[in-house]
Amino acid sequence: MIESPDAVYLIIPCMKELGMSWNEIKSTPRYELMGLMAANSRYELLHSFDGYTDKDIGNMAKERPEVRSQYNKYIETKQTYEERANAVKKKQSFKGLIG
Numbered sequence: 001m002i003e004s005p006d007a008v009y010l011i012i013p014c015m016k017e018l019g020m021s022w023n024e025i026k027s028t029p030r031y032e033l034m035g036l037m038a039a040n041s042r043y044e045l046l047h048s049f050d051g052y053t054d055k056d057i058g059n060m061a062k063e064r065p066e067v068r069s070q071y072n073k074y075i076e077t078k079q080t081y082e083e084r085a086n087a088v089k090k091k092q093s094f095k096g097l098i099g
Contacts, residue, residue, distance in 0.1 A: 006030075013037055046081065049074045 010033055014020045017040055025033065049057070049071055061068040 010034065010037060013040075042077075045074060045077055 010030075011025055014025050014033055014037065015022070018036060020028075052060075052071075057067060057071045061071075
């Protein structure tokens with residue numbers, strides 16, 4: 001295989017993380033592969049700290065301070081997506097349903 005960053009940054013992650021076969025990768029346009037990997041990265045970030053409490057994060061940050069910045073990025077990203085989801089969903093009041 002020629003020395004290409006695509007093999008390291010795109011092809012192998014598609015196989016490993018997304019379970020794609022070599023034929024699927026070859027038949028998929030490059031921009032779609034990049035989009036899939038970007039979406040997978042965002043998914044991993046959005047679920048990286050699921051199940052942990054603030055106390056758990058505090059305990060982990062004592063030994064590894066970088067956990068605190070990763071957790072803050074997780075919280076910011078999660079809030080952004082929750083705001084987007086709530087903006088799409090229109091909340092109706094009971095009064096609005098009757099009248």
